[in-house]
Amino acid sequence: MKTLIVYYSLDGNTELIAQLIANDIEAVKLKIQPIKEIPTKGFMKYFWGGKSVVFNELPKIVYPIIDVNDFDCIYIGTPIWNNSYAPPLSTFFQENKIEGKEIVLFACHGGGGAKKAFERLTKILKNNHIIKTMEFKDPLTQNRDEVIKQLNVQLQKERY
Numbered sequence: 001m002k003t004l005i006v007y008y009s010l011d012g013n014t015e016l017i018a019q020l021i022a023n024d025i026e027a028v029k030l031k032i033q034p035i036k037e038i039p040t041k042g043f044m045k046y047f048w049g050g051k052s053v054v055f056n057e058l059p060k061i062v063y064p065i066i067d068v069n070d071f072d073c074i075y076i077g078t079p080i081w082n083n084s085y086a087p088p089l090s091t092f093f094q095e096n097k098i099e100g101k102e103i104v105l106f107a108c109h110g111g112g113g114a115k116k117a118f119e120r121l122t123k124i125l126k127n128n129h130i131i132k133t134m135e136f137k138d139p140l141t142q143n144r145d146e147v148i149k150q151l152n153v154q155l156q157k158e159r160y
């Protein structure tokens with residue numbers, strides 16, 4: 001089974017989880033990068049990020065060329081922005097038709113959870129089989145061994 005890990009991360013939390021997953025399973029890791037990076041400091045990042053969710057923006061993105069059809073399983077990772085997933089993923093979904101895949105969703109949040117974002121992603125990815133969802137609270141602020149433990153528990157658990 002060929003596995004792809006595709007993710008966006010502004011502050012590195014989702015990136016950390018993507019890396020820890022990649023340490024655990026054989027997979028191609030693909031980072032999505034907006035061409036115009038949003039501010040990473042202070043109030044402005046919440047303003048820009050929040051605005052992009054509210055207006056359903058499709059920011060221009062770059063990433064290494066891949067063909068999603070080459071993969072059977074796709075891990076999709078996002079930070080939670082305004083209770084939703086980050087808009088760079090919307091652009092990725094527009095540019096890459098994801099159908100008939102086994103999907104694992106993972107998200108990092110600041111304490112508000114990821115339920116709504118997972119519901120939205122499940123809707124968008126309706127022609128796929130979502131096998132698992134995993135969420136983490138700002139893992140960069142937590143003890144690394146604890147995060148690895150949480151990841152291992154979540155990798156083993158059933159979807160709901």
Ligand SMILES: Cc1cc2nc3c(=O)[nH]c(=O)nc-3n(C[C@H](O)[C@H](O)[C@H](O)COP(=O)(O)O)c2cc1C
Binds near residue numbers: 048110
């Ligand atoms: C624009 C913006 C909106 C956010 N909205 C939420 C939210 O609704 N709920 C929440 O729990 N955390 C929210 N956060 C916090 C991030 O989801 C959290 O810090 C996450 O770990 C960041 O992941 P990253 O480091 O991969 O970017 C928001 C952060 C930003 C920048």
